Amino acid sequence: MGPVLAGILQLLALMAALALAYVPLGTYMAKVYSSDQHWRVEKWIYKGIGADPDTEMRWPAYLRGLLAFSAVGVLFLYALQRLQGVLPGSLGFSSIDPDQAFNTAVSFVTNTNWQSYYGEQAMGHVVQTAGLAVQNFVSAAVGIAVAVALVRGFARSRTGELGNFWSDLVRGVVRILLPGAAVAAVVLVACGAIQNFSGIHEVGQFLGGPQQWNGGAVASQEAIKELGTNGGGYFNANSTHPFENPTPFTNLFEIFLLLVIPFSLTRTFGVMVGSVRQGYAILATMAGIWAGFVALMMWTEFAHHGPAFELANGALEGKETRFGVGASSIFAVSTTLTSTGAVDSFHSSYTGLGGGITMLGMMLGEIAPGGTGSGLYGMLIMAVIAVFIAGLMVGRTPEYLGKKIGTREIKFAACYILITPALVLIFTAFAMALPPPGNSMTNSGAHGFSEILYAYTSAANNNGSAFAGLNADTQWFNTTLGLAMVLGRFLPMVFVLALAGSLAEQKPIPATAGTLRTEKPLFTGLLVGAILIIAGLTYFPALALGPLAEGLAS
Amino acid sequence: MNNSVTNTARLLGAGLRALLVLTVVTGIIYPLVITGIAQGLFGNKANGSEIKADGKVVGSSLIGQSYNLPLKEGQETPAPDLKWFQGRPQNGLGTNSVNTQYSIILSGATNRSGDNKELIQWVNDAKAAVIKDNSTADYKVKASEVPADAVTSSGSGLDPDISPQYADIQVHRIAERNGLPVDQVQKLVDEHTEGRTLGFIGEPRVNVLELNVALKELVAKS
Numbered sequence: 001m002g003p004v005l006a007g008i009l010q011l012l013a014l015m016a017a018l019a020l021a022y023v024p025l026g027t028y029m030a031k032v033y034s035s036d037q038h039w040r041v042e043k044w045i046y047k048g049i050g051a052d053p054d055t056e057m058r059w060p061a062y063l064r065g066l067l068a069f070s071a072v073g074v075l076f077l078y079a080l081q082r083l084q085g086v087l088p089g090s091l092g093f094s095s096i097d098p099d100q101a102f103n104t105a106v107s108f109v110t111n112t113n114w115q116s117y118y119g120e121q122a123m124g125h126v127v128q129t130a131g132l133a134v135q136n137f138v139s140a141a142v143g144i145a146v147a148v149a150l151v152r153g154f155a156r157s158r159t160g161e162l163g164n165f166w167s168d169l170v171r172g173v174v175r176i177l178l179p180g181a182a183v184a185a186v187v188l189v190a191c192g193a194i195q196n197f198s199g200i201h202e203v204g205q206f207l208g209g210p211q212q213w214n215g216g217a218v219a220s221q222e223a224i225k226e227l228g229t230n231g232g233g234y235f236n237a238n239s240t241h242p243f244e245n246p247t248p249f250t251n252l253f254e255i256f257l258l259l260v261i262p263f264s265l266t267r268t269f270g271v272m273v274g275s276v277r278q279g280y281a282i283l284a285t286m287a288g289i290w291a292g293f294v295a296l297m298m299w300t301e302f303a304h305h306g307p308a309f310e311l312a313n314g315a316l317e318g319k320e321t322r323f324g325v326g327a328s329s330i331f332a333v334s335t336t337l338t339s340t341g342a343v344d345s346f347h348s349s350y351t352g353l354g355g356g357i358t359m360l361g362m363m364l365g366e367i368a369p370g371g372t373g374s375g376l377y378g379m380l381i382m383a384v385i386a387v388f389i390a391g392l393m394v395g396r397t398p399e400y401l402g403k404k405i406g407t408r409e410i411k412f413a414a415c416y417i418l419i420t421p422a423l424v425l426i427f428t429a430f431a432m433a434l435p436p437p438g439n440s441m442t443n444s445g446a447h448g449f450s451e452i453l454y455a456y457t458s459a460a461n462n463n464g465s466a467f468a469g470l471n472a473d474t475q476w477f478n479t480t481l482g483l484a485m486v487l488g489r490f491l492p493m494v495f496v497l498a499l500a501g502s503l504a505e506q507k508p509i510p511a512t513a514g515t516l517r518t519e520k521p522l523f524t525g526l527l528v529g530a531i532l533i534i535a536g537l538t539y540f541p542a543l544a545l546g547p548l549a550e551g552l553a554s
Numbered sequence: 555m556n557n558s559v560t561n562t563a564r565l566l567g568a569g570l571r572a573l574l575v576l577t578v579v580t581g582i583i584y585p586l587v588i589t590g591i592a593q594g595l596f597g598n599k600a601n602g603s604e605i606k607a608d609g610k611v612v613g614s615s616l617i618g619q620s621y622n623l624p625l626k627e628g629q630e631t632p633a634p635d636l637k638w639f640q641g642r643p644q645n646g647l648g649t650n651s652v653n654t655q656y657s658i659i660l661s662g663a664t665n666r667s668g669d670n671k672e673l674i675q676w677v678n679d680a681k682a683a684v685i686k687d688n689s690t691a692d693y694k695v696k697a698s699e700v701p702a703d704a705v706t707s708s709g710s711g712l713d714p715d716i717s718p719q720y721a722d723i724q725v726h727r728i729a730e731r732n733g734l735p736v737d738q739v740q741k742l743v744d745e746h747t748e749g750r751t752l753g754f755i756g757e758p759r760v761n762v763l764e765l766n767v768a769l770k771e772l773v774a775k776s
Contacts, residue, residue: 248756306668314702
């Protein structure tokens with residue numbers, strides 16, 4: 001069997017596994033967020049928080065809870081890193097500098113997991129497990145909570161109430177992420193991922209002399225890092241490191257983990273709005289774009305254009321032998337089309353066009369299937385835009401799921417889709433125009449520009465992967481990327497929740513013969529078109545300067 | 555005004571309590587329980603899959619090593635010890651610069667693009683070296699036979715594996731340097747070649763450390 005066929009078979013196996021999980025997981029998650037029963041452990045947690053989980057919140061209250069929780073999260077994680085030097089269990093690692101601590105705190109709270117530090121030589125046990133890994137859970141749960149609030153906005157009428165933030169947060173962690181991560185962590189250990197607290201210790205080598213290893217709670221962090229679409233590696237090399245991703249099977253399993261919740265949430269959406277077929281239409285959009293991107297990526301990586309790759313007989317620079325080109329391509333597309341940003345191969349050493357595909361994946365807004373929660377709400381915003389465009393074409397007030405898309409709603413949606421591109425392009429322009437940031441590039445020319453464009457695209461879209469040639473541990477990058485992450489995470493959430501509140505207040509309008517059937521393939525096509533056109537119009541000039549220039553030159 | 559300050563404080567207090575409770579659950583209980591299960595059920599794997607030769611730990615089957623001669627005076631990079639199977643280039647590995655009380659290996663990739671001058675140079679040099687090192691009196695390596703993994707650095711820099719093709723072209727050299735028959739070394743490589751998982755997952759590969767441990771035993775026996 002050739003590597004191309006093996007790559008395709010891996011893709012098919014992955015699709016089959018995701019399809020098997022779709023109905024049970026999606027339906028289960030709908031039940032989690034609709035049930036009025038509290039588990040006993042959840043009651044203890046609510047008592048600890050001092051919150052009543054049964055109080056319904058309107059959108060401003062929901063948003064305030066979310067922002068307060070996230071603000072505290074940033075401060076706590078910042079303090080933990082600043083105090084690392086005096087905390088026990090830190091392996092003698094020193095405290096993190098203020099700008100890097102800010103960047104990292106923001107990065108993990110916003111579900112980005114951009115890393116300007118080197119995991120194995122900077123973070124001790126306490127910061128990794130009690131700081132970074134905790135945010136892996138809760139930032140993912142926050143994302144799902146916002147998505148569920150938006151779905152309730154569609155499903156509910158004449159109320160304005162969107163649920164209870166604390167209850168959604170706790171249920172997401174306790175009922176979905178924690179059990180899922182625990183099972184996944186044990187599977188990873190069984191395949192060779194490490195899980196110990198041995199710290200830094202010496203191990204013998206074949207030709208004598210010792211090598212130093214960093215032990216830690218790697219598997220437990222790896223599991224939630226993928227399942228919560230976080231992506232922050234325990235080690236600098238992320239999921240290329242054999243202790244994080246030891247075998248070809250764990251590689252495929254990790255891709256499964258990072259896709260399973262975002263895809264299955266479309267089922268949750270379908271169940272909660274009372275029509276699973278609406279969920280299928282959204283799923284088809286996500287899956288179509290994802291599969292198309294994987295196919296493109298495999299094609300360009302197997303073709304390996306570029307002087308160094310042609311000389312080497314393959315694009316294996318930055319890729320691991322055990323995964324090869326096929327599986328690495330699937331991982332690269334999946335991690336950039338979700339908000340994960342974990343890598344099993346280094347994107348900077350992809351072919352020019354391959355690097356462009358990873359960037360374009362993020363530029364679509366990470367909605368195919370996107371991050372845990374953020375993918376679904378991002379895609380629903382695009383659906384609102386698509387419905388609006390269709391409405392303009394026939395001269396009818398657009399409606400989606402029985403709700404009118406009026407001036408207010410479309411303003412919120414428009415603001416949502418403008419924020420991230422504005423952040424990406426403005427920050428990139430400044431970084432290119434000022435001298436110090438330019439000194440951070442490893443490669444020159446078009447690829448150097450791509451390094452910086454990639455960094456801001458990754459930060460503002462809360463992805464976290466990198467064209468890692470960029471030396472991002474400078475005050476400029478720590479600060480501006482930190483700002484891009486905060487604004488790129490929470491401003492869109494404001495508009496999503498405002499939209500949800502506005503939808504929940506409406507009374508439903510009955511479907512008529514003139515209603516656009518949003519569960520039909522026609523709508524899926526329209527939605528794919530809207531997504532590609534909006535991203536294309538926004539980013540084409542920037543992409544032309546970077547990856548396209550590089551890809552066409554070789 | 556006062557009211558909103560109190561409200562904000564109350565909200566932040568709730569946020570802090572929520573964070574602390576969830577930190578206990580996901581940041582303390584969860585990793586400790588997983589560690590307990592991992593150590594109880596998969597002790598060797600959870601501790602890094604160490605392998606032993608002659609009763610001594612010689613490394614991890616998951617972490618690639620270098621097989622070099624000791625650094626000679628005036629040399630910047632050590633020369634490979636051609637008695638042993640060689641792994642992939644490791645140009646992306648870094649050295650610890652932050653916490654200098656340790657000498658941990660810093661995993662990582664080169665991050666060079668396909669049109670990067672330095673990468674082109676590295677590939678060129680590596681290819682020439684692979685051809686030169688592996689050609690013996692009666693066996694010449696052709697440029698077209700050198701697989702990509704032999705001349706490129708991996709993502710982690712710690713890739714424990716090479717492709718079977720790269721192992722195969724090293725067979726004649728290994729046989730010559732160790733005074734072994736070629737077919738015996740080839741048999742060793744074949745025995746240590748792992749196919750795709752279930753026939754289609756990942757790529758075929760040879761674990762270099764395990765292969766060298768077996769080679770050492772073979773040399774000792776003959």
